[in-house]
Amino acid sequence: MAQDLLNALTLGSLYLLFALGMSLAWGTIGILNFAHGSIFVFAAFTAHLLVQEVALPMPAMLAVGAAVGAVLSLLVQVLAFEPIQRRATDHRKAEMQILVGGIGIAIIPLAVAQRLTGSVPFGYSAGTFRVSTWDLGFVRLSNVQLVTLVAALGLAAVIGWWLRAARPGLALRAIGVDAEVASMMGVDRRRLALLTMAVAGGLAGLAGVLLTYYLGSIAPETGDAFLLKAFAAIILGGVGSIAGVVIGAMVLAGIETLVLVTTSGTWAPAIAFGVIFLMLLVRPNGLLGRQEVRRT
Amino acid sequence: MNAWWVSHLVLVQSTFISLLLALSIQVPLRAGVFSFAGVGSYAIGAYTAAILTIRAQLAPVLAIGAGVVLAAVVGYLLALLVARLSGLYLGMATISFALFLGVLATNGGELTGGATGLFGAISTLTTTHVVAISVVVVLLLAASERGAYGRRVDAVREDPHLAVSLGIDVTRVRRRVFVVSGALGACAGGMNALLRTTVSPETVGFHLVVTALTMIIVGGALSWAGAAIGAVIFTWLPSVLQVVGDWQLVVYGVLVAAAAVWVPGGLLGLAQDGWRRLRASRRRVPPEGAAAPAAPVAADAEQQLAALGGPAAEVRS
């Protein structure tokens, strides 16, 4: 039981790391990045390529993943989303085109990874890091789980604090509430958008590397599943609310674990879809969502 | 020629099935409804046709027809459920609906064959039937894009408020679109299941959403012709791209991404723009009434009226 809870928390933390960046970008600069899953996989994959050459320790791998994720995310923003926003005539069209553009762009890194791996799962067995487990009596905690939990909750706290207290964070929130007022206040929208996308990509990269360590190996297609689960977590908690994403990710992971443990598990993939569908019908602003958050 | 036909039969069939699937997304999009429910209907149609063919040995017309009717009803009910949603939220709700059906199929036990799916749905459906049905569908949709029918849908997409003020029942148009989308998706799914004699839960994944969407993005979302261009390109591209060998998926990705970002109207939009520009340059009408707009109102009335007339200077707000 306690072990299941710990596993659920770990899974929730991985969802959280992934969803945090997506929610941040969506709730503030209004970009729902569907290439996020692809960035996540490609960052993990780049780390894999690197570790095949040099036996790197875990911190270095995490740094590589975060850096690759940030760079890819910036590239997507500059090459795709910025041109779309510049040319779109109205907000609604821009939003849809960003969704579609994201889905289109996501194909490229995924295709490269699939090509190089032959769609075979990849892992970090060539690195120096080895999974070890501590038996605490009531649960067995692995070092990967510990790092994941600390990273996810720590980063969520940092980002939550940053949005609340730091100047750029406040400016970013202002953009999320009213872009026009924000630009009148002298907020440099473009710079903040780039910063947000870099942070979001970095988080995705981190999540990708940690997931690979946790599962031992991942397949390039993992990104799609994570994308929809992250969306479910965000919708559950409420767009733009950091506390909401934390709760959403944990609740989703909790229900999934419960279903996996108590049934044969074939229904587990349906939970995210069910959550998205029901929440959108019943409470589209999420459990903790703000009313003023962008809606279409 | 005959040899070519035989060796490319599967591709020809796929082209028309892809076309119908793409249309099941394009029809809602044309009315401004961002719905992927057609992908879910594809699953409904495929499973219904396969089950009825295997268990009841129904004729393909009836097997596929039953799926079409079922999906149309489901589409209507779905439209009622998601009536309040639009844009992104509607898109995500319908994606979830479609993918949920995939999981449902996995858990359908004996009826749906679980994770392995169903085999042996052998029927008398031929390529000629598929082509004939597709042609009829395309003709009907082409008609719906012309005249008053077309204008109506344009108004609903571009400006729902305006459409209402012009006497168009926007809610009803949206519901119809869900029904048509459901029927088209189910028709594609049913025909595919019977041609391949098999269906499995893997048929309806996120990849099918991506496939259907990319065809429309590259082809153009505002007309059946766009969906047709997309269906042809993406069915035949792999055989053309054999030149680039293993990298064809990457090339495919670059194409889709470029189209999504730089050519929002798709190839069809590009062609139409070009055609219009060509015609405009031939015609060259002097721009009538192009005199500077919003000249301030002449203060021709009494003094106080002129003062009152002031606000006219800021009418453009």
Added chain:
Amino acid sequence: MTAVDGGAAGAAPVTGQAVLEGRDVAVHYGGIKAVDGVDLTLETGRILGILGPNGSGKSTLLAALTRLVPLTRGRLTLDGADYGRTPPSRLAHRGIARTFQTVRLLPDLTVLGNVQLGADLRLGRGARLRELVRRSVPPAVQEAIERTGVGDLLDLRPGELSYGTARKVEIARALAGRPRVLMLDEPTAGMNQPERLEVAGLLRRLRDEGLTQLLVEHDVSMMVDTCDRLLAMNQGRPIAEGAPREVVRDPAVQEAYLGKRGHRAGDR
């Protein structure tokens, strides 16, 4: 589908009869009272003008009368029958047409297509099917095009029109449905002076032919010249009503404008 009785050009209507009435109309958004207790009557063959500074609730009132926003309070009647619960899309079928404050032409349709859109609700199924085969322009559309003088531009797209011309196309679209009641939200905004006079003349001619109109405008001299009655609003409430010249001279009206615009007037 429904054959609606007489267009503007129909049998001579009795001038001065109440067609559309609003009683104690109120629209509140949360705590904001956009419109709060307005009474108005549209009479056959007359033009009622609504005057008021920006944000005084004119456009919201129009949205309420056309059922695009729900009423917080009040009663709306058309020919004496309550229409406060009629779906907004039915109103066009009952002869109410409107234009909007901003240009709202469909970018992908030609000028002709945009005007035809206004008449499509009068087409029966047969006419719609015939149009699939052969391009045809109903007489009402033809007439609307001639009256607004946009006949030379039929093949152009809205993006190729000047602002003032685009607004004329909008009026043509509203007329193409042969309405009994026409509501115009700042029809001459963005037009130059000759165009304004042209539109004002058109509205007066339509009135003389029996078309009931509601006109929201900023151009006070045009309002005085064109309307039979004026209703002045400020902050969602009616402040004066009556003959145009009197309403304009009303101290409350003067204050509503000059109080707000005082500094501007001083600049001149």
